Amino acid sequence: MASKIPRPVIPTLIAVLALGGWEWFVRAGHVNDVLVPAPSHILNWFWEALLSGELLSATWVTMRRLVIGFAIGAALGVPLGALCARVRWVRDTLGVLALGLQTLPSVCWVPLALLWFGIREEAVLFVVVMGTIWAVVIAVQESVLNVQPLYLRAAQTMGSNGWHLWSRVIFPAALPGVLSGMKQGWAFAWRSLMAAEIFVVIVTGFGLGSLLNAGRELLRMDQVMGVMAVVMLVGLLADLVFFSPIERWLRRSRGLER
């Protein structure tokens, strides 16, 4: 009997019940609706912010920072990671440093960034770059070191070496690992950007983090929770429409996954 019900039905039902219960709980006055807004209020804020263009422009500002910061971090991280893999003393210095810095939450860079760059766009970008780069360096280093020696031997006997060996063998072989490093770097960048935007009021652009913080100052918890939902959604979408399809395609084309 139970197997006849399509799989999405039960989770949907539970979600509707939970949201309905939440709505009723707030409307019945069991909690202060300034502190805990009802789902309908959050939806209402979302709709208004969408129509006024406020939400879209904040999302745009944030995404722009994220993409630029991530691109710089990845563009620096890939060659540095390759260098770590190639040269032992670089690995023993920069590689170890990267390992340490990766464990440092990148919001810790905010005070330095503000001193170095001032309350400017560059400060936010710097924090995002610091969030991305170390994860990418480590992933590239590890995946290059883990390339099957057999591939290298085969390529070398066929006359491949130097740049040809790197571009045609080592990098393609390391690509799945590099990609998952980038995915991780992206996740770190996203977290660090939110932290930076909430902590620092950047005059050069009003992003999602700033919008969230403004909600707190205005005591508008519908706005705070609404922005939280949007932040979650953007993170999910980036994974769903960008990283996961590339990763799946890569793994499928090599027979690592069906």
Next chain:
Amino acid sequence: MSSPSDKAANLPALTLRNVTKRFEGAAGKVTALEDITLDVREGEFLAVVGPSGCGKSTLLSLLAGLEHTNEGQIRLGDQEVVAPGRDRLVMFQQDALFPWLNALENVMFGLRLKPDLTDAERLESARYYLNLVGLGDKEKARPHELSGGMRQRVALARSLAPNPRVLLMDEPFSALDALTREQLYGDIQEIFTKRKKTIVLVTHNIREAVCLGDRVVLFSPNPGRVQQVFDVNLPRPRRMNDPALATLAAEVTEALSSHLAK
């Protein structure tokens, strides 16, 4: 019949003179190969056989130029072997095909590194060799879409296509099932007879060595030395279950076990 009498065929292609190779291991120095002197004639199929630890894979790495000798010298023609080169291509133990390239692109890999060819010539040559190994219809297939036997066929085409002077085979059949192996023995012999390539095969399978080799060189372990050389004067194509072949294989096995018993 298996050792052609024309003069060119009797010139050595590869010459090894007093080759010794040692490795620094955790347990101190290990001598993998000691004082190996050996000629591989032009157009000869030489099979090197021996138990594990006899240094036969090391020998192949030395011939390929992937490792360096501690003493002695290896020459290909009048050139000393010091680095990998397109004149000596290797077919490896497992399939070392690149999983990010399809069958045709894998065969093209070595051809692209030959400077004096046009792209059209490269493509033509790659297709010719894929056809030669019977995989003309699989050029777009990725390695994981092919069976183990097909993958080793592509690997064979990849190492034949740049037309090396010597083909080095490092236990290329060891991971295959018996049936597929038998088929490949047939294919290799056909290609060998047709193309008159100089081939050095390294294997631990004595029957395989006798089936494929014009000469079988038996290595003994600890340290790796040449123990005995057998001429195989059986007509090609040879079949694994040929009684004459089995007799000779038994002789080689006997020589090996009598040495190991010492």
